[in-house]
Ligand SMILES: [Zn+2]
């Protein structure tokens with residue numbers, strides 16, 4: 001078996017990486033539709049600001065995941081230090097992805113979207129928990145978390 005290859009998107013490379021001809025064609029159409037962005041094949045689906053869309057290895061709903069990453073680009077998302085902002089960006093990118101799915105004839109899977117958002121919610125919850133007392137901390141604009149209990153007594 002040919003090992004997975006990263007690189008600039010081409011239909012041939014996508015097919016070598018395990019995508020069907022139909023899927024490769026869809027990604028190629030997407031690339032031609034959004035000429036302002038750069039499409040790459042990579043290890044996982046991602047958006048790298050300002051304009052690189054990374055298409056990961058085949059998985060269920062790859063097309064929808066690609067539209068989600070395109071949505072981050074369209075919404076002009078950048079890195080935010082505030083984690084709450086990150087969750088907001090994810091929600092916004094999924095809303096946009098649903099619009100694009102309709103436009104490009106791709107099936108929307110609500111379950112996948114909720115799963116994806118839940119991983120961010122869990123992540124946010126984990127990060128905001130105070131490691132000493134377990135209370136929910138708050139984050140200031142410099143990205144640092146503060147515990148209302150521990151910090152007021154120290
Ligand atoms: Zn996202």
Ligand SMILES: [Zn+2]
Nearest residue numbers: 130133147150
């Ligand atoms: Zn604490």
